[in-house]
Amino acid sequence: xxxxxxxxxxxxxxxxxxxxxxxxxxxxxxxxxxxxxxxxxxxxxxxxxxxxxxxxxxxxxxxxxxxxxxxxxxxxxxxxxxxxxxxxxxxxxxxxxxxxxxxxxxxxxxxxxxxxxxxxxxxxxxxxxxxxxxxxxxxxxxxxxxxxxxx
Amino acid sequence: xxxxxxxxxxxxxxxxxxxxxxxxxxxxxxxxxxxxxxxxxxxxxxxxxxxxxxxxxxxxxxxxxxxxxxxxxxxxxxxxxxxxxxxxxxxxxxxxxxxxxxxxxxxxxxxxxxxxxxxxxxxxxxxxxxxxxxxxxxxxxxxxxxxxxxx
DNA sequence: CGGATATCAGTGTAACTGAAATAA
DNA sequence: CTTATTTCAGTTGCACTGATATCC
Numbered sequence: 001x002x003x004x005x006x007x008x009x010x011x012x013x014x015x016x017x018x019x020x021x022x023x024x025x026x027x028x029x030x031x032x033x034x035x036x037x038x039x040x041x042x043x044x045x046x047x048x049x050x051x052x053x054x055x056x057x058x059x060x061x062x063x064x065x066x067x068x069x070x071x072x073x074x075x076x077x078x079x080x081x082x083x084x085x086x087x088x089x090x091x092x093x094x095x096x097x098x099x100x101x102x103x104x105x106x107x108x109x110x111x112x113x114x115x116x117x118x119x120x121x122x123x124x125x126x127x128x129x130x131x132x133x134x135x136x137x138x139x140x141x142x143x144x145x146x147x148x149x150x151x
Numbered sequence: 152x153x154x155x156x157x158x159x160x161x162x163x164x165x166x167x168x169x170x171x172x173x174x175x176x177x178x179x180x181x182x183x184x185x186x187x188x189x190x191x192x193x194x195x196x197x198x199x200x201x202x203x204x205x206x207x208x209x210x211x212x213x214x215x216x217x218x219x220x221x222x223x224x225x226x227x228x229x230x231x232x233x234x235x236x237x238x239x240x241x242x243x244x245x246x247x248x249x250x251x252x253x254x255x256x257x258x259x260x261x262x263x264x265x266x267x268x269x270x271x272x273x274x275x276x277x278x279x280x281x282x283x284x285x286x287x288x289x290x291x292x293x294x295x296x297x298x299x300x301x302x
Numbered sequence: 303c304g305g306a307t308a309t310c311a312g313t314g315t316a317a318c319t320g321a322a323a324t325a326a
Numbered sequence: 327c328t329t330a331t332t333t334c335a336g337t338t339g340c341a342c343t344g345a346t347a348t349c350c
Contacts, residue, residue, distance in 0.1 A: 003216045003297045007198035009263070010215070014270055014282070015176035016195075017289035020216060022173040023317085024296035025166035030339095039339095044167075047158035058307055064161065065154045065171060067342060072309055094307040094349045112160075119165055125295040130288055131165070137277060137285050138168035144276040145175035146154045174341085181315095192316095209331055218318060223333055245325050245331040302318080 025122050032114040038107065041066055041074050042083070043115065046108040049084065049100035056095040065146075083107050176273050183265040189258065192217055192225050193234070194266065197259040200235065200251035207246040216297075234258050 003011075003020060010016045029040050044064040049055065055063075061071045075098060078084040083104035089095035100108070123131045154162075154171060161167045180191050195215040200206065206214075212222045226249060229235040234255035240246035251259070274282045 002213050004294050005214050006216065007195065007202050007214070009198040009202070010195055011290065012286065013266065014286055014289070015180050015266070015273055016191075017286060017293055018169065018173040018176045020293045021289050021296075022169040024292075024300045025169045027300065027302075029166050040167075041340095044158065044161055047160040051158050051160070056307075057309095062153050063156050063158070065157065067340090068308075069310080069342075070340080092307085092350070096308070115164065115166070122166055122296075123292070124299075125291050126288060133284065134288050135163065135165055135168060137281055138165070138172050139162065140276050141175075141274070142168055142171045143155050145172075145273075148275075149175045149178065190315095207331075208333095218316090219332075220318075220334080221316080243326065243331085247332075 028118045028122055029115065032118045033111060036107070036110055036114065037081075038111060039074075041070070042078060043108070043111045045071075045074060045078065045098075046083065046100060046104055046111070049098065050105060050108055054097045054099035056089065056092075057098060058095075060098060078104070081107075179269045179273055180266065183269045184262060187258070187261055187265065188232075189262060190225075192221070193229060194259070194262045196222075196225060196229065196249075197234065197251060197255055197262070200249065201256060201259055205248045205250035207240065207243075208249060209246075211249060229255070232258075 026040075033039055033043065041064070044066060045060055048060055048063050052063075057071050057075060058068055060066070061068045066074065075084060075086060075096075079086050081103075082101060085099050085101055086096045087099075089097045123134075126134065177191075184190055184194065192215070195217065196211055199211055199214050203214075208222050208226060209219055211217070212219045217225065226235060226237060226247075230237050232254075233252055236250050236252055237247045238250075240248045274285070277285065
């Protein structure tokens with residue numbers, strides 16, 4: 001793939017650029033996490049639990065942008081690895097209360113290391129100030145479409 | 152999905168933001184093109200042919216970032232719709248020479264309109280100067296990983 | 303009752319892989 | 327013999343849908 005010779009139309013197209021930039025981002029994260037037997041959604045869930053405490057599956061899904069349906073299999077894996085604990089919610093018997101375990105916190109720290117390293121690799125050609133600006137602008141975009149563009 | 156309440160780790164993560172931003176971008180483009188019976192890869196191929204003239208399938212794939220294997224089915228559709236013509240290359244009998252037709256050019260113009268409209272929708276919350284900066288930075292990223300990160 | 307939760311089964315799409323046939 | 331092109335068949339990952347049982 002030599003997309004530096006891509007059509008001018010595509011190279012000026014934000015939607016195309018976002019996709020093309022998301023691809024190597026995905027690949028880098030997948031490889032780094034795969035070496036630890038984890039996936040990027042694992043990192044999302046563990047982060048949410050670590051930062052905000054125990055939560056229901058539906059809540060985790062909404063906050064992390066993960067489908068309720070995929071969350072089931074995801075938590076099955078995390079629970080099988082002993083990284084989270086799933087127990088029925090006594091105050092609402094529809095729900096499971098998912099909480100992070102000690103092993104989960106340890107894994108999260110390992111993933112933190114990997115993901116930090118990968119971001120450097122991803123943003124290598126950008127100066128620190130540009131990286132900050134990029135994150136700001138992407139945040140504006142993501143927040144806008146989280147509320148204005150239903151799935 | 153209310154990702155404005157996503158974990159702070161994720162919200163500060165370029166790779167996650169790129170993915171989250173690419174999702175609505177994809178959706179908007181798919182919907183706009185779908186109404187015309189086209190897909191985003193169609194637009195890529197038609198753009199390449201319109202801007203740089205006839206090309207082999209492998210060449211189109213490399214320039215547009217589309218897999219050689221997917222290109223086959225893609226061109227089957229475009230040819231069936233009469234938007235491109237595929238003929239054997241007399242100077243290299245392995246290759247097909249793909250060229251855009253009059254109908255293809257007309258379709259391309261329709262797609263141009265749609266995609267322009269969609270970019271406005273995608274970048275709605277950003278000021279014009281920010282949009283330009285975003286495109287610049289994404290271009291730097293994409294070019295960097297096109298050469299430094301093999302698929 | 304309407305609305306939310308967890309689960310399962312399945313769909314659609316996109317990126318990718320492996321191998322074969324052909325020809326430079 | 328090695329490399330490149332087109333093609334086919336198949337895999338994997340991911341976002342998403344629909345339906346069901348359960349419970350608020």
